[in-house]
Amino acid sequence: MLSVEGLESGYGRARVLFGVSLEVPAGRLVCVMGRNGVGKTTLLDTVMGVLPATGGRVTFEGRDVTRLRPDQRVRLGMGYVPQGHDTFPQLSVMDNLLVTLEASAHGDRAALEEALEVFPRLKPLLKRPAGFLSGGQQQQLAMARALVTRPKLLILDEPTEGIQPSIILEIEEAVERLHATGLAILLVEQYLDLALRLADGFVILDAGRVVRSGPARELQDEEVHRLLSV
Numbered sequence: 001m002l003s004v005e006g007l008e009s010g011y012g013r014a015r016v017l018f019g020v021s022l023e024v025p026a027g028r029l030v031c032v033m034g035r036n037g038v039g040k041t042t043l044l045d046t047v048m049g050v051l052p053a054t055g056g057r058v059t060f061e062g063r064d065v066t067r068l069r070p071d072q073r074v075r076l077g078m079g080y081v082p083q084g085h086d087t088f089p090q091l092s093v094m095d096n097l098l099v100t101l102e103a104s105a106h107g108d109r110a111a112l113e114e115a116l117e118v119f120p121r122l123k124p125l126l127k128r129p130a131g132f133l134s135g136g137q138q139q140q141l142a143m144a145r146a147l148v149t150r151p152k153l154l155i156l157d158e159p160t161e162g163i164q165p166s167i168i169l170e171i172e173e174a175v176e177r178l179h180a181t182g183l184a185i186l187l188v189e190q191y192l193d194l195a196l197r198l199a200d201g202f203v204i205l206d207a208g209r210v211v212r213s214g215p216a217r218e219l220q221d222e223e224v225h226r227l228l229s230v
């Protein structure tokens with residue numbers, strides 16, 4: 001479904017990604033792991049076109065999307081939830097969802113209800129400005145916004161980072177349920193135990209390169225622990 005080949009990008013003259021390749025097959029959850037600063041967020045931003053690729057290719061459902069804008073990729077079915085809960089703080093929860101619906105390719109209001117079914121905790125909060133939500137609720141809203149576009153692939157950057165434990169579990173369960181419905185997911189996750197519970201496959205980055213990839217069961221290997229330990 002998503003194919004990344006030899007991807008290169010960075011910030012100005014600073015190169016961060018050096019030829020990253022990975023595949024997310026339809027319906028699979030692939031976890032991108034690696035220590036702080038190895039390029040995980042840069043990879044997701046480049047896959048979505050938030051950052052331009054300076055080399056390599058991103059293919060989604062057989063179509064080369066490397067030069068498309070992020071909104072064009074969203075319309076093709078790539079949903080992105082960047083790090084740090086991307087919401088409009090002054091807008092109500094409902095308006096946050098409506099803005100996304102208006103920008104979506106389908107415009108079907110039923111998608112709002114579907115997204116709220118995944119995150120029922122948001123239902124009593126629809127009138128509240130997003131800026132007044134807790135970190136965990138904002139993360140749920142950010143994910144609900146991505147779901148409103150009815151993505152075929154969901155790209156999540158550390159959805160549990162800095163979030164209180166009770167909500168981490170809800171977010172984990174939501175990811176699990178979405179995966180069970182057949183949604184393909186590309187997930188950046190620091191915690192090995194969470195990756196072990198959720199992933200079908202994994203990719204480990206180090207200094208902007210893929211240093212190991214494989215099926216989730218190999219996450220138990222000693223080498224994987226070594227690559228992830230600080």
Ligand SMILES: Nc1ncnc2c1ncn2[C@@H]1O[C@H](COP(=O)(O)OP(=O)(O)OP(=O)(O)O)[C@@H](O)[C@H]1O
Binds near residue numbers: 016035038040043
């Ligand atoms: N906006 C930016 N301008 C310049 N350099 C940046 C920018 N964002 C990130 N970098 C640098 O790019 C490298 C990769 O950062 P990136 O955020 O992709 O790593 P990461 O693996 O996602 O780390 P973390 O887990 O800490 O989020 C780091 O050296 C970082 O300092």
